[in-house]
Amino acid sequence: MTHSATLAARTAPPAATGLAATQTWSSRLGFILAAVGSAVGLGNIWKFPYIVGEYGGGAFVLVYLICVAAIGLPVLIAEIVIGRRGGGSPIHAMRTLAQREGNSRAWSLVGWIGIVCAFLILSFYSVVAGWSLLYLGFAAGGEITASAGVDAADKMASLFTRLLADPGRLIAGHTLIMAATIFVVMRGVRGGLESAVRIMVPGLFAILIGLVIFAAATTGEFARAAAFLFRPNFSALTLDAVLVALGHAFFTLSIGMTAMMAYGAHLKRGDDVPSAALAIAGLDTVVALLAGLAIFPIVFSQGLEPSAGPGLVFVTLPIAFSQIAYGGVIACVFFLFLGIAALSSTISVLEPVVEYMEEHTPFGRAGSACIAGGAIWILGLGSVFAFNIGADVKLFGMNFFDLLDYVTANILLPVGGMLVALYAGRALSEKAAREEFGGGGLAFHAWRFMLRYVAPAGIGAVLVTNLIQSAH
Numbered sequence: 001m002t003h004s005a006t007l008a009a010r011t012a013p014p015a016a017t018g019l020a021a022t023q024t025w026s027s028r029l030g031f032i033l034a035a036v037g038s039a040v041g042l043g044n045i046w047k048f049p050y051i052v053g054e055y056g057g058g059a060f061v062l063v064y065l066i067c068v069a070a071i072g073l074p075v076l077i078a079e080i081v082i083g084r085r086g087g088g089s090p091i092h093a094m095r096t097l098a099q100r101e102g103n104s105r106a107w108s109l110v111g112w113i114g115i116v117c118a119f120l121i122l123s124f125y126s127v128v129a130g131w132s133l134l135y136l137g138f139a140a141g142g143e144i145t146a147s148a149g150v151d152a153a154d155k156m157a158s159l160f161t162r163l164l165a166d167p168g169r170l171i172a173g174h175t176l177i178m179a180a181t182i183f184v185v186m187r188g189v190r191g192g193l194e195s196a197v198r199i200m201v202p203g204l205f206a207i208l209i210g211l212v213i214f215a216a217a218t219t220g221e222f223a224r225a226a227a228f229l230f231r232p233n234f235s236a237l238t239l240d241a242v243l244v245a246l247g248h249a250f251f252t253l254s255i256g257m258t259a260m261m262a263y264g265a266h267l268k269r270g271d272d273v274p275s276a277a278l279a280i281a282g283l284d285t286v287v288a289l290l291a292g293l294a295i296f297p298i299v300f301s302q303g304l305e306p307s308a309g310p311g312l313v314f315v316t317l318p319i320a321f322s323q324i325a326y327g328g329v330i331a332c333v334f335f336l337f338l339g340i341a342a343l344s345s346t347i348s349v350l351e352p353v354v355e356y357m358e359e360h361t362p363f364g365r366a367g368s369a370c371i372a373g374g375a376i377w378i379l380g381l382g383s384v385f386a387f388n389i390g391a392d393v394k395l396f397g398m399n400f401f402d403l404l405d406y407v408t409a410n411i412l413l414p415v416g417g418m419l420v421a422l423y424a425g426r427a428l429s430e431k432a433a434r435e436e437f438g439g440g441g442l443a444f445h446a447w448r449f450m451l452r453y454v455a456p457a458g459i460g461a462v463l464v465t466n467l468i469q470s471a472h
């Protein structure tokens with residue numbers, strides 16, 4: 001195929017409809033904001049601090065940083081490259097590209113894994129995102145500051161326990177998040193996603209920097225928090241921690257389930273991919289570390305433990321909020337921050353599903369968003385009930401919520417990421433890869449090398465070790 005023919009094929013609307021698929025971000029900055037909005041979410045602010053706490057601090061952070069740089073970044077570039085080259089929904093992108101490049105049709109499996117993963121991830125993610133809205137309500141209603149005093153720890157633990165025991169309230173939070181997500185996605189790439197992230201992402205950074213300054217200026221424990229995050233203690237590092245670090249690198253960069261492929265499909269030709277990916281991965285990492293530097297000083301200053309697990313942000317931190325000056329206001333700001341970060345991520349999980357439905361059903365964008373979002377809402381009820389009436393329903397020793405979290409972050413995302421790496425590193429022709437990467441210099445060869453050898457070997461080793469370990 002000649003270059004102009006390839007170009008025509010690439011800009012041509014995909015199969016059935018094509019409106020949304022041909023719509024582009026207004027600029028490269030619009031794309032970067034959307035991708036940063038996707039990457040920065042509960043993963044950075046809720047999960048990262050608590051897994052750092054659980055897995056012992058600095059050594060875990062170091063392994064995580066290596067996973068982001070050596071595997072996450074190359075796979076992120078690969079997803080954007082495949083998305084833009086193939087166009088349309090991720091399934092469409094993989095299928096068309098494989099066809100054009102003369103690869104096996106089986107590669108569209110990558111897109112299918114992505115769609116399945118999107119359902120699973122969004123269904124439990126939205127429930128946790130709902131907690132942040134409910135906590136925003138607690139903070140605004142004075143329930144957190146009212147718990148000040150010696151028994152604040154008990155009161156906060158009981159607030160969280162009572163919340164989890166109440167399916168009605170959990171469903172309310174989950175419903176609000178899914179409704180907002182559907183609302184934004186319905187309005188399209190530029191009118192919905194891009195306008196939303198143009199407000200949300202700068203807002204996120206402003207709030208986060210404010211919180212770090214507050215923690216540094218008032219708690220007196222900033223140095224201790226920094227040492228906890230950055231001083232590695234390798235005796236605390238377990239095999240399990242390495243798997244969790246790798247899985248989290250995928251989760252936090254929103255890779256392994258084609259969300260970034262969908263976003264990349266709307267990137268204009270000629271916009272440089274590697275520098276955009278570097279900005280996305282860099283900003284995502286900075287936010288995770290800053291979240292640690294905002295949360296741990298507050299936690300330490302109240303003599304609390306960093307290893308509280310998933311309750312870190314919803315129990316430990318509110319205990320601290322209840323004790324400090326301006327705690328009520330800070331709590332409102334924090335949970336607002338968490339909610340915004342979550343919403344700019346949930347839209348990126350729904351987007352690939354909606355794009356696929358738009359191509360293959362007569363429902364259009366709005367109808368597809370409502371149907372897919374509605375189905376995910378129903379699946380999410382499983383996670384809601386995992387905390388109360390369905391707590392005893394266990395598979396492999398895990399409740400429904402934990403199972404979804406485990407299967408997606410630790411199995412499906414790494415497998416999806418490995419396939420993306422193999423496709424972009426081996427099956428995609430060097431010419432196509434080079435054109436999309438924007439040059440064939442040292443950086444290009446380093447990228448292909450990481451995709452061919454480092455990412456598959458790293459992901460494979462971690463997956464196999466994990467399988468052997470869980471078989472015992």
Ligand code: TRP
Nearest residue numbers: 039041042043251252254259345
């Ligand atoms: N990266 C987001 C976070 O850290 C979550 C997320 C958004 C995601 N889109 C994704 C995770 C796609 C995996 C795949 O909270």
